[in-house]
Amino acid sequence: MEQKHTISVLVENHAGVLSRVAGLFSRRGFNIDSLAVGETRNSEVSRITIVVNGDDYTVEQVSKQLNKLVDVIKIKVLDDNEFVGRELLLLKVKATAKQRAEIIQLVDIFRANIVDVSKETVTVEVSADQDKINALTGLLEPFGILETVRTGLVAIQRGSDCVE
Amino acid sequence: MIMSGAQAVVTILEKHGTDVIFGYPGTAISPFYDKLLESSIKHVLVRYEQGAVHAASGYAKTTDKVGVCVATSGPGATNLITGIATAYMDSVPIVAITGQVLTSQLGKDVFQEADITGATAPFCKHNYLVKDVSNLPRIVNEAFILASTGRPGPVLIDIPMDVLKAEVDYLDDFVFDIPGYQYEFEIDKEAINKACKAINKAKKPLIIAGGGIISSGSKEILHKISKEFSIPVTYTLMAKGCLDDTYDLNLGMLGSHGTLVANKAVSQCDVLLVAGGRVGDRSMSNSSGAYLKKTVIHIDIDPAELGKNISVDIGLHGDAKDILMAIYSQLEKINRDKWFENKKTVEALDSNFKVSKGCVDPKDVLTCIASLSDDDAIYTTEVGQNQIWAANLIELLTSNKFVTSGGMGTMGYGLPASVGCKIGNQDKQVIVIEGDGSLQMSLQELGTIMQEDLDIKIVLFNNSSLGMVRELQTLKYDKRYSGVCLTKNPDFIKLFSSYGFAGSRLTNKENIEEQVKKMLSYKGTYLLECVVDKDNPTIYR
Ligand SMILES: Cc1ncc(C[n+]2csc(CCOP(=O)(O)OP(=O)(O)O)c2C)c(N)n1
Numbered sequence: 068m069e070q071k072h073t074i075s076v077l078v079e080n081h082a083g084v085l086s087r088v089a090g091l092f093s094r095r096g097f098n099i100d101s102l103a104v105g106e107t108r109n110s111e112v113s114r115i116t117i118v119v120n121g122d123d124y125t126v127e128q129v130s131k132q133l134n135k136l137v138d139v140i141k142i143k144v145l146d147d148n149e150f151v152g153r154e155l156l157l158l159k160v161k162a163t164a165k166q167r168a169e170i171i172q173l174v175d176i177f178r179a180n181i182v183d184v185s186k187e188t189v190t191v192e193v194s195a196d197q198d199k200i201n202a203l204t205g206l207l208e209p210f211g212i213l214e215t216v217r218t219g220l221v222a223i224q225r226g227s228d229c230v231e
Numbered sequence: 232m233i234m235s236g237a238q239a240v241v242t243i244l245e246k247h248g249t250d251v252i253f254g255y256p257g258t259a260i261s262p263f264y265d266k267l268l269e270s271s272i273k274h275v276l277v278r279y280e281q282g283a284v285h286a287a288s289g290y291a292k293t294t295d296k297v298g299v300c301v302a303t304s305g306p307g308a309t310n311l312i313t314g315i316a317t318a319y320m321d322s323v324p325i326v327a328i329t330g331q332v333l334t335s336q337l338g339k340d341v342f343q344e345a346d347i348t349g350a351t352a353p354f355c356k357h358n359y360l361v362k363d364v365s366n367l368p369r370i371v372n373e374a375f376i377l378a379s380t381g382r383p384g385p386v387l388i389d390i391p392m393d394v395l396k397a398e399v400d401y402l403d404d405f406v407f408d409i410p411g412y413q414y415e416f417e418i419d420k421e422a423i424n425k426a427c428k429a430i431n432k433a434k435k436p437l438i439i440a441g442g443g444i445i446s447s448g449s450k451e452i453l454h455k456i457s458k459e460f461s462i463p464v465t466y467t468l469m470a471k472g473c474l475d476d477t478y479d480l481n482l483g484m485l486g487s488h489g490t491l492v493a494n495k496a497v498s499q500c501d502v503l504l505v506a507g508g509r510v511g512d513r514s515m516s517n518s519s520g521a522y523l524k525k526t527v528i529h530i531d532i533d534p535a536e537l538g539k540n541i542s543v544d545i546g547l548h549g550d551a552k553d554i555l556m557a558i559y560s561q562l563e564k565i566n567r568d569k570w571f572e573n574k575k576t577v578e579a580l581d582s583n584f585k586v587s588k589g590c591v592d593p594k595d596v597l598t599c600i601a602s603l604s605d606d607d608a609i610y611t612t613e614v615g616q617n618q619i620w621a622a623n624l625i626e627l628l629t630s631n632k633f634v635t636s637g638g639m640g641t642m643g644y645g646l647p648a649s650v651g652c653k654i655g656n657q658d659k660q661v662i663v664i665e666g667d668g669s670l671q672m673s674l675q676e677l678g679t680i681m682q683e684d685l686d687i688k689i690v691l692f693n694n695s696s697l698g699m700v701r702e703l704q705t706l707k708y709d710k711r712y713s714g715v716c717l718t719k720n721p722d723f724i725k726l727f728s729s730y731g732f733a734g735s736r737l738t739n740k741e742n743i744e745e746q747v748k749k750m751l752s753y754k755g756t757y758l759l760e761c762v763v764d765k766d767n768p769t770i771y772r
Contacts, residue, residue: 079411083360087352094353124538131535137357137377140411 071100072126073152073222075230076115076133077141080106084138088115091136097121097129101154101219107231112140114230116221143230145222152222155194157182158204161211162189170210177203188213232402236364237262237395240328241270243371246403249299251275251290251654253283255310257303259330259343262395275654275683278675280307282647284314284385285673288323289651292634293609297378298325298651304332305343308389309350313641315385316354320638321469322442324383326374331391334362348389356384364397372405380414382533383446416532416549418557426504426528426545427561433502433526435570436462439485439515441508442469442637443532447551449507450474450629452559457481460562462504463571465493467514468622470507471633476626483574486514488619488769496571505529507551509536511638530554589738590764593617593692596737597624599747600662600690606630608660609652613645613669615699617692619769621664643672646689650676653685660751665691666698667720674726680756681730687756689727694763695720702768727758734758 078084085104092099100118107114119129130142162170162184170189174181179193193203197220204215224230234242240263244252251273256264267274277283280302287298298318302311308329318325331337332344348360357377359370367390374386430436444453444466450473457464457480465485466473474481483490485497497503497515503525508514510529529536529543530551537546547554586592597620610625611634612618618635627633634652636644645663653661670691680687692698701715724734733753737746737760750759 079409082362083348083352086349090352128535128539131539134411135533135535137409137412 069120069122072119072121073145073150073220074117074119074126074130074133075143075145075222076117076139077107077230078113078115079138079140080111080113081138084113085115087136087138088117088133091132092119092129095128095132097125103219103221105221116219118220141230145224150222150224152196152220153194154197154200154220155218156192156200156204157216158191158193158207159188159213159215160191160207161187161213163187166210170207173203173206179203232400233398234401235262235266235395236367236390236397236399237266239368239399239401240371240390240395241266241272242401243368244272244299245270247375248296252299252301253277253286253290253651254301255280255283255303255307257307257330257343259304259332259392260301260307260328260395261330262392263301263328263330263390275650275679277647277650278678279673280310281314281643282650282673282676282679284311284318284325284327285641285644285647286651286654286679287325287327288314288318288321288644289611289634289648290655291323291325291651293632293652294655296655297375298323299328300325301328303330303343304347305345308347309345311347312351312354315351315387317636317639317641317644318385319354319356321636322383322446323385324378325385326378327385327387329387329389330395331360331389333393334391335393337391348387351387354385355387356382358387358389360389361394362391364394364399367394367399368401369405373407373409376407376414377412381412418549418553419547422545422547423554423557423561426547427558429502429526429528429545430460430462430504430558431563431565434567435500436502436504437496437500437571438462438464439497439503439505439508439510440464440466440470440473441506441510442467443507443530443551444470444473447507447532449552449555452552452555453506454478454629456555456559456562460564461567463496465489465496467508467510468635468637471622471635472627472629472631475628477628479573481574482571484622488513488622490574490623492572492574499570500525502526503528505541506555507531509533510540512540515541584764584767586740586767587764590762590767591737591740591743593620593761593763593767594624595740595743596690596747596761597621597664598626599743601625601627603744603747603751604662605660608662609634609656610662610664611635611645611649611652612664613666614640614642615666615669615697616694616702616767616769617664617666617669617698619699620692623769642666642669645669646673647676647679649687650679650683650685653687654683660688661686662688662690665689667691667693667695667717667723668697670723677727677730677732681732685756686754688750689756689758690750691723691758691760692763693720693723693760694765694767696765698765698767699769701765702770705766706770723758723760727756730756732756732758734760737761
């Protein structure tokens with residue numbers, strides 16, 4: 068059965084690692100839903116969080132093939148519900164002076180922030196899971212969304228377990 | 232000790248026991264070639280860079296060493312790609328070294344710049360672009376370990392010319408430390424117990440031997456398991472020579488071009504032990520359903536292969552030899568009813584194809600060569616009908632070696648590979664099975680053979696066509712022959728004689744034995760051109 072899987076990958080922070088990882092996905096026909104990368108506390112190690120779409124066979128192959136990359140140190144397929152996942156959305160929406168208050172109200176309900184305001188626009192920042200981000204986007208749609216910028220999911224396991 | 236990057240590379244190659252490298256020079260790699268002059272390492276100048284990788288591959292497959300090849304930046308490096316991909320598919324340990332433009336020029340499309348690490352990433356076990364000379368010694372050392380351990384494969388090191396020239400303080404203190412790479416594996420005892428239980432209970436057990444049997448040195452233990460526990464064996468193309476072909480429990484090659492008895496056994500067995508093979512689509516496929524309704528046990532050093540191509544009940548990750556030894560010690564001697572047919576020497580011989588006048592049958596030639604060649608002769612093949620005939624008709628002993636491009640099926644592999652085989656095994660007979668199409672893909676390597684004064688026996692099946700593809704068009708495209716006719720071929724014997732090689736043409740069954748003897752006893756490279764019918768098939772129905 069096709070579904071989304073979140074994989075946390077620790078890699079050596081070498082040049083070319085990201086292209087190796089991304090290349091592996093396209094080459095083997097795996098679909099990346101999103102990918103986010105950043106340094107860990109150890110500057111020699113980066114973490115890539117990848118969301119893939121696929122059945123159990125695909126996920127098993129993805130993690131086994133990733134494991135074969137020499138730069139890959141560790142891989143963990145995160146159990147659904149066992150992790151906290153967040154995406155960051157920056158959204159620029161049309162807003163006349165009159166509409167601003169209404170938008171601010173919505174933003175407050177979602178515990179989002181307003182990070183920029185101009186005569187005709189408001190820029191909203193929200194860090195949340197996908198559902199919440201989609202909901203907020205839906206509510207702002209009628210005002211006229213000009214641009215959205217979204218990161219891939221980053222995820223951390225709940226409780227004391229770590230991927231280190 | 233302070234030395235140049237180039238000198239450090241040479242020093243480390245020597246340390247790893249490299250005595251020969253195959254290559255082709257150019258500007259970017261020149262600092263390395265300069266240092267090579269003072270080294271004990273022999274350089275074999277091939278005639279085309281692809282040939283350097285294939286030669287290194289033939290060398291690696293017939294010695295216990297890593298094959299090393301070298302090329303310059305840009306076109307030199309890109310000419311390596313097919314060779315690297317070929318080695319990758321067949322898990323051959325190779326270190327490829329390429330020169331690169333100056334670090335300061337990288338990414339600017341300067342003369343002879345090519346992103347070779349980007350281009351070869353899909354076909355390399357790992358690759359490096361070395362931007363800092365202080366990392367160079369570590370990287371070259373790592374490359375040898377990566378290439379030769381675990382599942383072997385090609386590793387490429389791309390070195391800008393300024394890095395080759397820069398000075399480095401070389402210390403012989405390398406410690407392998409890549410946190411994400413392990414090459415010693417613990418055996419999963421529980422899984423072994425489970426596997427042995429399944430085999431002990433089996434009424435119709437069968438072993439499929441893959442290329443891993445050869446590369447892990449498991450021929451002997453495979454034979455012991457088969458013989459002592461009466462388990463028949465079939466092999467993939469990459470494992471030809473894993474058992475004597477005359478051994479009565481050896482059912483021959485499996486797959487689309489394999490023996491009937493082997494394929495029948497695969498579908499009838501109840502427990503299938505796949506040892507050291509990935510079971511590619513040419514051998515057996517999930518979709519064929521052949522794996523259904525049986526217990527499949529799969530041994531592989533690459534965990535990603537377990538469950539990738541065929542569904543597996545018990546996966547055993549690790550070195551095939553270690554695992555087979557562990558299995559051996561737990562098997563029970565059981566009297567099983569014989570459930571399989573033995574290989575009729577060569578069922579292909581039963582074909583009713585009529586050979587035309589002026590032609591010989593490759594099958595007669597190959598059986599004759601197999602019976603007259605040395606017990607430790609090394610065979611290489613090209614790709615096509617010649618390869619299938621060779622795989623099916625040359626009866627090998629475990630002391631023989633069979634070198635062929637399996638996973639990639641690269642035409643033009645056999646001739647340059649034979650150069651590596653011969654240079655690594657000067658005292659052994661090296662015999663190349665050629666097709667007229669494939670020969671002309673690597674023809675230039677005759678120059679290498681000439682310059683190196685090698686003694687290689689070349690058996691050419693000249694059917695004036697790209698036989699394998701033609702056969703496909705016969706069977707699947709209603710005999711609509713498109714692009715498969717080599718209507719005008721050179722006079723190969725004359726061509727060979729211009730390189731100083733002897734040769735003769737075989738057009739009559741009566742002369743086969745005499746001509747084969749003549750070839751085998753000749754001192755020096757010899758072409759035996761066998762004129763073959765275009766319609767002589769590999770598949771019999
Ligand atoms: C580099 C490359 N190009 C194309 C092919 C496709 N191909 C497979 S077999 C074959 C024909 C080989 O002809 P020849 O070498 O004359 O051998 P024969 O089949 O006649 O024995 C071709 C074109 C290939 N395997 N490799």
